[in-house]
Amino acid sequence: MKQLVQQELLAKLSAMGVRNIVSLSALELGQSNSVYQCQTQHASYFVKSLDVLSSAESVAKTRALELWASEQGFGLAAIQVSEDGYLWIYPWCDRGDLLGKGLAKQDSLRQIASLISVVSRSKCPSSVLSQLQPLATGADLLRYRRRIEHCTEITASILRLISWEDAEGLASAMACWQGNEPESHLSVCHNDISLANVLTDDRGGVLIDWEYASLGTVEQELAFSSVILSLDHDDYLRLCGYLQSDYKRTLKPKGLQLWRRYALWINLLWCVEQAQLLGGVGRRAERLLLAAEHCRTKISVECKFTVDLYS
Structure with missing residues (x-):
């Protein structure tokens, strides 16, 4: 039975x-x-x-x-x-x-x-x-779950491919993440790369067709995930605080709906969770911050929203 x-x-x-x-x-x-x-x-x-x-x-x-x-x-x-x-x-x-x-x-x-x-x-x-709400069905959440599973697979690959003892390698990955974003595809951060860009499926297509999202690439997704893998919880909050000074200048949500913010939040948090599970935590936060400084004009995180959740 x-x-x-x-x-x-x-x-x-x-x-x-x-x-x-x-x-x-x-x-x-x-x-x-x-x-x-x-x-x-x-x-x-x-x-x-x-x-x-x-x-x-x-x-x-x-x-x-x-x-x-x-x-x-x-x-x-x-x-x-x-x-x-x-x-x-x-x-x-x-x-x-x-x-x-x-x-x-x-x-x-x-x-x-x-x-x-x-x-x-x-x-x-x-x-x-x-x-x-305003989700009409669970279809979008199912896409998120599939996206999360894919993210887990690539973060495991990242640990095998990249040595985070090399500060230049981290900066190079961040520079790669900048990519050559077409100006015709404006994100919530205008010409900056936002987390919406890495919410992609296995073929590199945009999962959620919202008006602010830009086309993401596999390279952007890999680099983003690899950076998050270098964080522990405190380091992650330090990065959010570090970028927060640019929040008002670079982020203009224009009524960005709350559930869309959760889409970005889910992507970020799941990477942090996998970093903890796979042992890739606490890898010299100062190097991460150095890389963030290297391309801070191109990095936009929903940092104020993130910090508010933890306050």
């Missing part, structure tokens, strides 16, 4: 677009074995198919899940039940505040990563989507 349930879940996850599943294992929650942890190469999340339960049974099982999540070190867990009977657990999120004040916490990286890992075109709980 358990094997049939696993096969069903694997089929549904595959239909949702979840790839590179490493394992799907049952978790022991009291007398219930119907909660599964799905581990991919890039994320870990939890899903279960709910049986028809009475209200009291459902509440008891939900509380058991909350307790288990807390014991596993996930902190507050936002638990949502979709209309088709799937229960999603979003670790590190505040219930009812998935993308609100909870982002000001130090664990905001994992909040976003966990959220994007499970959201898809067909399986996003309506209660979550309602908090992500």
Whole structure:
């Protein structure tokens, strides 16, 4: 019976677009074995198919899940039940505040990563989507998840290809990131390169067709990811503060919608997370700042927005 349930879940996850599943294992929650942890190469999340339960049974099982999540070190867990009977657990999120004040916490990286890992075109709980307006469907978030998976793959490649003991190599990568941006493609930062430029798919195309986005290149994406890989949390905030002085001059959002800002935020944070997982942290922040000075007129980060989230 358990094997049939696993096969069903694997089929549904595959239909949702979840790839590179490493394992799907049952978790022991009291007398219930119907909660599964799905581990991919890039994320870990939890899903279960709910049986028809009475209200009291459902509440008891939900509380058991909350307790288990807390014991596993996930902190507050936002638990949502979709209309088709799937229960999603979003670790590190505040219930009812998935993308609100909870982002000001130090664990905001994992909040976003966990959220994007499970959201898809067909399986996003309506209660979550309602908090992500003006998104009409979960399709854009599914694209973000796929983009994040691709980003993880290239950051792993970066660690093999680039030696960060070479300060000139870092500066060269940043110079490469500047590229030859066509002036006809204006970004939110006008002629500067913004993070929107690196939100690309495997073919180098722009994932989100918004009016401010410029065409990104693989070279820009690789260089950006490699720079983020040199950061630990404190170094990252130092860079944000370093660039903040240029915020008003270079960034004119002109009503840039909040969810678009999250797209940039997700891209940046996921790179930082992978840096931590792959061991590429704390690599001499002064060299990063030197490289940033080298091309500061071409680098634009949503730094004020970022710093505000951590304040």
